[in-house]
Amino acid sequence: MPETGVVVQNGGGSVQEVAAADILVGIPTYNNADTIRPFMKAAQNGVLQFSTYKAVIMQADGGSNDSTVQSARDALANWPNLIQVSYPLYPVHRLAVSTQAWIPGRDSAFQTIFSTAERLGVQACCIIEPGIKTITADWIGSLVQPILESGFDFVAPQYLRHRYEGTLTNGILYPMVRALFGKQIRQPMGLDFGFSGAFIRHCLSDKTWTREIGRHAVDLCTTLEAILGGFKICQALLGPRPVKRDQLPDLTTILTETVGSLFGQVELTAEHWHRVHGSETVSAFGLRFDSEPEDPAIDVKPMIEKFRLGFVNLQEIWGLILPPATLLELKKMSRQMDEPFRFPDEFWARVIYDFAVAYRLRTIGRDHLMGALTPLYLAWAASFILSVRGLRPRDVAGRIERLCKTYEIEKPYLISRWRWPDRFMP
Amino acid sequence: MWEQINGLVVQSSNRIMSGIANFLPGLLALIVILLVTMLVTGVVRVVLRRFLRSVDFDGMVNRWGFSQVAEWFPKQSPSLMAIRIVNWCIVLIGILVGINALDAELTSRLVARLFDYIPHVIAAFIVLAVGTFAARFLARSVLITAVNLKIHSAKLVSVGVKWMVMVLSAAMALEQLGIGGQIVTMSFAILFGGIVLALALALGLGSKDMVSRSGEKQDRGEHTKDELQHL
Numbered sequence: 277m278p279e280t281g282v283v284v285q286n287g288g289g290s291v292q293e294v295a296a297a298d299i300l301v302g303i304p305t306y307n308n309a310d311t312i313r314p315f316m317k318a319a320q321n322g323v324l325q326f327s328t329y330k331a332v333i334m335q336a337d338g339g340s341n342d343s344t345v346q347s348a349r350d351a352l353a354n355w356p357n358l359i360q361v362s363y364p365l366y367p368v369h370r371l372a373v374s375t376q377a378w379i380p381g382r383d384s385a386f387q388t389i390f391s392t393a394e395r396l397g398v399q400a401c402c403i404i405e406p407g408i409k410t411i412t413a414d415w416i417g418s419l420v421q422p423i424l425e426s427g428f429d430f431v432a433p434q435y436l437r438h439r440y441e442g443t444l445t446n447g448i449l450y451p452m453v454r455a456l457f458g459k460q461i462r463q464p465m466g467l468d469f470g471f472s473g474a475f476i477r478h479c480l481s482d483k484t485w486t487r488e489i490g491r492h493a494v495d496l497c498t499t500l501e502a503i504l505g506g507f508k509i510c511q512a513l514l515g516p517r518p519v520k521r522d523q524l525p526d527l528t529t530i531l532t533e534t535v536g537s538l539f540g541q542v543e544l545t546a547e548h549w550h551r552v553h554g555s556e557t558v559s560a561f562g563l564r565f566d567s568e569p570e571d572p573a574i575d576v577k578p579m580i581e582k583f584r585l586g587f588v589n590l591q592e593i594w595g596l597i598l599p600p601a602t603l604l605e606l607k608k609m610s611r612q613m614d615e616p617f618r619f620p621d622e623f624w625a626r627v628i629y630d631f632a633v634a635y636r637l638r639t640i641g642r643d644h645l646m647g648a649l650t651p652l653y654l655a656w657a658a659s660f661i662l663s664v665r666g667l668r669p670r671d672v673a674g675r676i677e678r679l680c681k682t683y684e685i686e687k688p689y690l691i692s693r694w695r696w697p698d699r700f701m702p
Numbered sequence: 703m704w705e706q707i708n709g710l711v712v713q714s715s716n717r718i719m720s721g722i723a724n725f726l727p728g729l730l731a732l733i734v735i736l737l738v739t740m741l742v743t744g745v746v747r748v749v750l751r752r753f754l755r756s757v758d759f760d761g762m763v764n765r766w767g768f769s770q771v772a773e774w775f776p777k778q779s780p781s782l783m784a785i786r787i788v789n790w791c792i793v794l795i796g797i798l799v800g801i802n803a804l805d806a807e808l809t810s811r812l813v814a815r816l817f818d819y820i821p822h823v824i825a826a827f828i829v830l831a832v833g834t835f836a837a838r839f840l841a842r843s844v845l846i847t848a849v850n851l852k853i854h855s856a857k858l859v860s861v862g863v864k865w866m867v868m869v870l871s872a873a874m875a876l877e878q879l880g881i882g883g884q885i886v887t888m889s890f891a892i893l894f895g896g897i898v899l900a901l902a903l904a905l906g907l908g909s910k911d912m913v914s915r916s917g918e919k920q921d922r923g924e925h926t927k928d929e930l931q932h933l
Contacts, residue, residue, distance in 0.1 A: 444932035465933065528850055530932055574930060578852070586849050589856045593842065640842070647846035657930060698761070 297357070298329035299420055300401040302389030304363070304379050306338040308406040309347050315406045316351035322416025323357075329399075329424070334359040334392055336385045363388035379405060383494040390476045400424050402431070402470040418512035418562035419470035426561075428510045430502035431470030434462045434560055435517045438571045439664050439672045443657040446676050448535055448628055449496075455625075455683035456542060456549040456690075457503045460557050462511060464499045465534055471498070475507050493537035500541050504548055513562035531653065532646040539635035550691060555684060576658035580617050583658070584610050586651025593648050597634040602626055609655065619659035621682040627652055628683075629690035633697055731803035739796025743789050750788060754781035826875040833871020837864045866897060 301319050305312060316333070323331035335348045337360065345360060352358045363385045379385060386403065393401040402419035404411065422428040435442075445463060453464045471479075479501055490497045502509050542549065587610040595603060605623045612618070631649055635642060664672045754760075763780040798813060841864035848856030873890035876882055882889075 441931045442933060443930060526850075527932065534933065579930075582850070582852055585852060585854065585856070589845060589849050589860075593846070641839070644842055644846055647843075647850060650846075650850050657932075 295396070296330070297332040297396040298399050299323060299326055299331040299424070300389070300393045300396060300398045301331065301333045301416055301420075302336060302385075302393070302401060302403040303333065303348075303406060304336045304338065304382065304385035304389070304403065305340060305344050305348065305406055306379050307340045307342050307344060309340070309342040309344045311406050312344050312347045313351045315404075315411055316348050318411045318413050319404065319416060320352055320355065321413035325413065325417055326420070326424070330357070332357045332359060332396065332398075334361065334389060336361055336363045336388050338363060338380050338385060359392065361388060361392070381491075383491045386494045386498070387480075390471075390480055393471075393473070393476050394480055397473065398476075399473050400470060401473070401476060403468065405467040412515075414563055415468065415512075415514055418514055419468060422510045422512065422559075422561050423470055423472045426510070427508060428470075429472040429475040429507035430498070430509045431512050431561075432461045432463055432499060432509065432558070433466035433468045433517075434511045434513050434562075435466070436513075436515045436565045439667070439669070440571060440574050440661050443660060444530065444534060444653070447624070447653070447656050447660060447679070449538060450676070451625070451680040451683040452538060452542075452628060452632075453499070453503075454555045454680050455687050456552065457500065457545075458552040458555045459503050459509060460555050460680075461499060461503075461509065462558075462560075464538075465493060465495045467495070467517065468512075468514060469495065469498065470512065472507075475502060475505070478505055478507070492533045496534070496537055496541065500545065504545060509558050511558050511560040511562075513560055513564065515563050515565055527653075528643075528647050528650050531649055532643060535631075535649065536635070536642060536646050539632045542632050543636045546694065550694075555680075574661050576617070576661050577614055579654040579658040580614055583651045583655035586648075590648055590651065593640060593644070594652075596639050597645070597648065598627065598630050602630065606652075615662070617655075617659055617662060619656045621679050622686060624656050624679070625683045625686040626689055629686065629693060632690065633693045636694070637697055725804075728804040732800040735796055735800040735803060739793060739800075742796075743792050746792060747785055747789055750785050751781070754784060759784065822878050822880065826878040829871055829875045829878060833867060833874070837867035837871070840864065840867055862897075862901070866894070869893065 301323055303315070303319060308315070316335075319333050323333060333352065333355075335345070335358070337345055339362060349358070349360065363381065389401065389403055400420045400423035402416060404415060404419070419431050419433075422431050442463075445465065449464050450462055454460050479498060482501065587606055591603070594606070598606075602623060605620070609617070609619060631645060634640065634645055639645070640648070660675075664675055667675065759781040760779055798816075801808060801812065841860045844863045845856055845860035848859050853859065869890065873886055876886045
């Protein structure tokens with residue numbers, strides 16, 4: 277296990293000095309000098325709301341080469357409950373081109389924060405990632421309060437997003453996690469989470485992050501760990517969380533790290549999800565936002581063109597993964613005009629399930645598999661954008677709900693293909 | 703004099719008869735060995751066919767990702783190919799044993815030369831197999847990447863890469879087998895150089911506008927990233 281609790285320079289406290297705490301706010305950082313100061317202030321204001329508890333803020337730095345560490349220390353000058361540590365980064369983290377490019381080695385950061393939380397014997401811990409200035413003190417409360425006051429073990433984030441934002445979450449991650457694992461967690465792969473002490477001890481004993489999937493998607497791993505471990509789960513409404521666009525990797529890398537990780541988890545937990553039927557709602561606490569963020573204008577034409585190009589060139593590869601009926605449907609879709617372009621939900625759900633089966637069987641290389649999924653995902657995203665354009669927010673939510681229901685209805689198809697991949701090929 | 707002639711004829715006849723008598727058992731042995739070989743071949747064929755069918759060898763080859771390679775096999779059946787390879791090996795061994803029954807010296811020379819050549823055949827086979835696998839993998843990588851980069855001639859580029867690797871591995875295999883000598887190497891160098899030059903010219907001329915457009919976009923500071931936020 278990597279060494280933790282390495283005190284960075286002077287100032288701040290060490291784990292030994294702090295000795296014990298009730299709440300730990302973990303902030304993994306990496307070159308966040310521009311946003312860390314207001315972020316730390318907001319975190320401090322957040323923990324000060326819990327005056328009856330001893331709260332500690334922990335900055336876990338991934339080796340920033342700007343003034344992130346100094347700025348964080350200056351922001352909370354003379355505050356004794358700040359711990360600054362550096363978490364270990366291994367060559368595999370340094371080499372990785374990650375979707376979470378701004379925090380290298382997130383699994384290592386999580387592990388360091390969890391280990392510290394365990395040593396301090398905290399009741400509640402939350403992890404919030406910097407990179408934005410919009411965090412308010414309420415975020416800490418939203419993530420920690422359900423654990424302290426309502427006995428929840430895991431708090432998943434729920435962000436306020438415009439209708440076109442998070443298409444990957446809406447189209448694959450949320451519906452698939454919901455259909456397979458039976459919990460309606462809106463953001464299975466978020467950036468900010470709350471954990472109880474019991475859940476942290478469970479994760480540390482389970483060594484979730486030592487697996488490759490944990491390295492790619494530690495957030496998804498912890499979410500699924502909470503579901504599989506039968507922990508009490510809720511969601512925290514946190515408001516908008518814009519992402520730094522200039523740091524995002526290409527789409528295939530995003531798919532490999534998110535959908536690939538989910539498929540990996542699906543493979544590991546087949547025994548569990550085969551027994552799950554339907555899904556149940558997960559309570560949501562926190563801030564209420566009435567207004568929807570402004571929708572940007574998205575041009576779907578390039579996305580549809582990429583799908584058509586994929587259909588012309590990748591049929592042979594798709595033929596190894598998808599059954600003939602789906603290929604026929606894709607052929608029909610490739611002939612549709614741009615404006616009425618639609619990807620039927622039942623075929624989309626089946627496509628994702630077929631790719632999950634192909635991932636398990638290693639029908640083609642896994643990187644190739646995600647590359648082959650990219651044009652199909654873009655086709656679905658284009659279809660989704662066209663279908664929700666002009667709808668009211670409530671109707672957009674209804675559209676996503678319908679897709680999730682379709683994933684649930686098509687689950688027997690996945691089970692059949694999973695059990696008899698060669699025999700069951702409609 | 704007649705006695706001398708008679709004696710020579712008798713001696714000659716005796717030599718021929720004894721030669722035939724010496725050769726005949728070997729010939730009979732050869733025929734018997736060939737018949738046994740054919741019998742063994744038939745039995746092995748039936749047993750092997752049943753075994754390969756029971757383990758679904760054709761399906762296995764497909765699952766291992768050699769579906770395209772299977773197209774090169776007779777009737778596109780890898781198991782038929784495997785049966786034929788085993789049969790021909792048995793026939794070859796039978797012929798060698800049969801010739802040995804006729805003339806041991808000839809066989810030992812033949813076997814020695816054959817065994818000298820076998821490492822080259824194995825090396826050539828490995829080079830071809832690795833080349834085929836690499837060609838397939840690279841072709842698929844290039845195809846998927848090109849499609850995701852929205853390159854319209856993705857398939858052409860992919861096929862080009864595939865055949866370049868195939869031709870390279872075939873040239874290496876032929877060199878291992880000692881077929882063609884320097885001609886193969888030279889032909890390959892000329893062909894490969896020609897292909898690279900043609901590709902460079904095609905790319906340079908074809909993508910001139912694309913590169914200049916991309917440069918202009920960068921100069922203007924236009925946002926070229928994917929505008930959709932996926933996560």
